[in-house]
Amino acid sequence: MPAQNRIAIIDGCRTPFLRSGTDFIDMMAWEVGRHAVKGLIAKTGVSGKDINHVIMGCVSTDIATTNVAREIMLGAGLPDSIPAHTCTVACISANMAITNGANLIACGQAEAVIAGGVESFSDPDIKISKKYRRFILDLTMFKRPRGIIGKLKLLKGMKLSDFIVPERPSINEYAVQHTMGDNADRIAKRLGISREEQDQYAEMSHQRALAAWKAGILKREVVPVVPPGKSRAVDRDNGPRENAVLDKLSKLKPAFDRRYGTVTAGNASFLTDGASAVLLMSEKKAKKLGLKPLAYLKAYAYTAQMIETELLLGPSFAIPRALEKARLKFSDIGVWEIHEAFGAQMVANIKCLGSEKFARERLGLSRKVGDLDVNKLNIYGGSLSLGHPFGATGGRLVTTCAYRLKESGEKYGVVAGCAGGAIGNAIILERA
Numbered sequence: 001m002p003a004q005n006r007i008a009i010i011d012g013c014r015t016p017f018l019r020s021g022t023d024f025i026d027m028m029a030w031e032v033g034r035h036a037v038k039g040l041i042a043k044t045g046v047s048g049k050d051i052n053h054v055i056m057g058c059v060s061t062d063i064a065t066t067n068v069a070r071e072i073m074l075g076a077g078l079p080d081s082i083p084a085h086t087c088t089v090a091c092i093s094a095n096m097a098i099t100n101g102a103n104l105i106a107c108g109q110a111e112a113v114i115a116g117g118v119e120s121f122s123d124p125d126i127k128i129s130k131k132y133r134r135f136i137l138d139l140t141m142f143k144r145p146r147g148i149i150g151k152l153k154l155l156k157g158m159k160l161s162d163f164i165v166p167e168r169p170s171i172n173e174y175a176v177q178h179t180m181g182d183n184a185d186r187i188a189k190r191l192g193i194s195r196e197e198q199d200q201y202a203e204m205s206h207q208r209a210l211a212a213w214k215a216g217i218l219k220r221e222v223v224p225v226v227p228p229g230k231s232r233a234v235d236r237d238n239g240p241r242e243n244a245v246l247d248k249l250s251k252l253k254p255a256f257d258r259r260y261g262t263v264t265a266g267n268a269s270f271l272t273d274g275a276s277a278v279l280l281m282s283e284k285k286a287k288k289l290g291l292k293p294l295a296y297l298k299a300y301a302y303t304a305q306m307i308e309t310e311l312l313l314g315p316s317f318a319i320p321r322a323l324e325k326a327r328l329k330f331s332d333i334g335v336w337e338i339h340e341a342f343g344a345q346m347v348a349n350i351k352c353l354g355s356e357k358f359a360r361e362r363l364g365l366s367r368k369v370g371d372l373d374v375n376k377l378n379i380y381g382g383s384l385s386l387g388h389p390f391g392a393t394g395g396r397l398v399t400t401c402a403y404r405l406k407e408s409g410e411k412y413g414v415v416a417g418c419a420g421g422a423i424g425n426a427i428i429l430e431r432a
Helices: 029-044 068-075 093-106 130-142 147-153 160-164 180-191 195-214 283-289 314-326 343-353 356-363 393-408
Strands: 007-014 053-057 084-087 112-119 272-282 295-304 333-338 412-419 423-431
Touching: 007 029, 007 093, 007 283, 007 393, 029 068, 029 112, 029 272, 053 068, 053 093, 068 084, 068 112, 084 093, 093 112, 093 272, 093 295, 093 393, 093 412, 093 423, 112 393, 130 160, 180 343, 195 343, 272 283, 272 393, 295 314, 295 393, 314 343, 314 356, 314 412, 314 423, 333 393, 343 356, 393 412, 393 423
Parallel strands: 053 084, 053 112, 333 412
Antiparallel strands: 007 272, 007 295, 112 272, 295 423, 412 423
């Protein structure tokens, strides 16, 4: 892309990230998402008429609002002439929304794009049993028998439990039929990551998030939301815990491998409701509107690995590829924002990035990618403490990274994450 028309990150914001089943429990995903978009418009002062496209990531989509991006932008009061679409790549859905938005601008299809994501696990779609579904479809759409006798024939072979026992919602890797938590336990065993290492990382994440909120740092990113039926706005995350300290975390029982596992509810990210939005713009358009960007999107990469053994190692594969695209060295990066799925996953990626063996055998490199300094990593907390609304996390990461570049004076920052299906992403930002 010509230097005079780079992809600018103008600003970003998000709703509070809330544990599912708490204050956003009565809100549909589109309702949560519209607050992020409205907040972004208010924060930047940009007119809706200047927006050309809206892209939102979402994983647990509601069949009533399948293109939730469209419902969000309409609910936020944007002009109905703006196209919108929804994308899903598990935990990096917002990352994909942001890079897709950047591509639209780079290709000349848009000058300004709102991209981010939303998730609500407070009200997921719960399926009735497969037999009951088939019965209803035959009754109303496929066979549509006439008369009571014909209708009663459809009941043949059905049991009472088919009508009253729903299919339990689960977040599994469909191809291998196990959860990310199972995989986190396996990778901890394979790489020799101890329970203490995982708990220490979780403690660090929570204490950093608490300190950031106490200092008012994260307030700049969060738009308050008044949930339906409430008289007071929710204006901060409710995930960070004062008692998330090593002594308490070490007493929690394993959550997945109950006998030999080391992954617990305390060192794993939790189900979260929330939304994020980022304003992307061509540098030319930003100058025309008199807007000063926080950062520019310099390069990005997506990767895919083996699901069974490398499901959570996306950052270790995507970061070196993005650095290569940007023609940068690992040491050039001063700000790191990496999605924290599990304590085990974070320790694993730090180890792999610093491993000569991993670099040779899995990346085809002659030397290790680099030693990641935790003092430059997620210094205001991460998904383990702030929460992880699957479709929205990438928007938080990009926004935080851009602000950190501005305040630190560092030139380059990396946003990275792992996702279901063993897909990885890394985005490199350059300070404006």
